[in-house]
Amino acid sequence: MRKFLTLVAALCIASTSLAGAEEIVLKIATVAPARSPWDIELKKVAEEWNRITDGLVTVKTYNMTTLGGEKAGIQKLKAARPGQQAPLDGAIFTMIGLHELVPDAYIYTLALPFLLQNQQELDKALSVYGNKIESKINAAGYELIAWTNVGWLSFYTKEPYKTLGELKKIKLAVAGLDSPILSDSFKLSGFNVVDVSSQKFSQMLKSKNGISGFFGVHLLAYVGGYYKDISYALDTKLCPIMACFVISKASWDKIPKKYHAAMKESMNQARKRLNDALDDSDADCVRKMEAGGVTMIRPSKEELKKWEEEFSVNINDIHRAFPNAFDMEMYQNIQKLVAPMRK
Numbered sequence: 001m002r003k004f005l006t007l008v009a010a011l012c013i014a015s016t017s018l019a020g021a022e023e024i025v026l027k028i029a030t031v032a033p034a035r036s037p038w039d040i041e042l043k044k045v046a047e048e049w050n051r052i053t054d055g056l057v058t059v060k061t062y063n064m065t066t067l068g069g070e071k072a073g074i075q076k077l078k079a080a081r082p083g084q085q086a087p088l089d090g091a092i093f094t095m096i097g098l099h100e101l102v103p104d105a106y107i108y109t110l111a112l113p114f115l116l117q118n119q120q121e122l123d124k125a126l127s128v129y130g131n132k133i134e135s136k137i138n139a140a141g142y143e144l145i146a147w148t149n150v151g152w153l154s155f156y157t158k159e160p161y162k163t164l165g166e167l168k169k170i171k172l173a174v175a176g177l178d179s180p181i182l183s184d185s186f187k188l189s190g191f192n193v194v195d196v197s198s199q200k201f202s203q204m205l206k207s208k209n210g211i212s213g214f215f216g217v218h219l220l221a222y223v224g225g226y227y228k229d230i231s232y233a234l235d236t237k238l239c240p241i242m243a244c245f246v247i248s249k250a251s252w253d254k255i256p257k258k259y260h261a262a263m264k265e266s267m268n269q270a271r272k273r274l275n276d277a278l279d280d281s282d283a284d285c286v287r288k289m290e291a292g293g294v295t296m297i298r299p300s301k302e303e304l305k306k307w308e309e310e311f312s313v314n315i316n317d318i319h320r321a322f323p324n325a326f327d328m329e330m331y332q333n334i335q336k337l338v339a340p341m342r343k
Contacts, residue, residue, distance in 0.1 A: 069198030070097030090247030151217025
């Protein structure tokens, strides 16, 4: 009888434990275009997280553009009323979305033109200042799962140009990404930038009376099909455009802590694969865009030096007008940090 009661008690404990381990469904919005390297890697990570947690965690992804863009994604990370569940548990944002989510992280600092000119310099900057940025993200109520470089800022236009001055006259839009401070910063720098919502971007690009170009990254221009509506693309490394994967603390804390490290390492391995493949991915996009009739604009070293000098003046003007746009002290320290790497 005693053995029987012991067995019954054990079964009761086991059944209670299983009942308590309800499936956790993480709803994640992503800016990654369908079938892009980021999209493919995220699906792999979703499968790995399900395996790591023995089926406890399931990831469902949603296209950020379909939801209404990064601003809409930010709103859906927040509950409509206290005590309610937010529509989204997490999101993969560009640095534009991350700035809107956590302004005092000063993520735009890493995207100032000519500050960081290759992946090695970006990795060095993150090794020194990554924790500082992450602490701001955590303080805002989010867990940083990973960030990576999704490409290098480029300009895509219908009209040709030879100088930065000529480029600034072309009517440009951010590639469907809404950010007042980014738009205002470009305008202050002399660019002819127009504000276009995510929903109207493609329509405006196709229109003869709409925009004459945009700035973004090669992956977005090619995979999104936007290159079909432009004739010229800048092929140089002005600055990195980061993507950041965050999950709300409330949702992350629902997952038992024993799984956290392995889940983050899974995403970290995906990040490494993406970073390692970025140059090849960009080169492939360039080849395919050229095959589609796009002419690549490649300024000489002397021309880029003039661009850098002009952008340097613009950066000082932007900081005076919008002191919260980026961290000037961090910017200057990163300049000193990477200077020895260029000798």
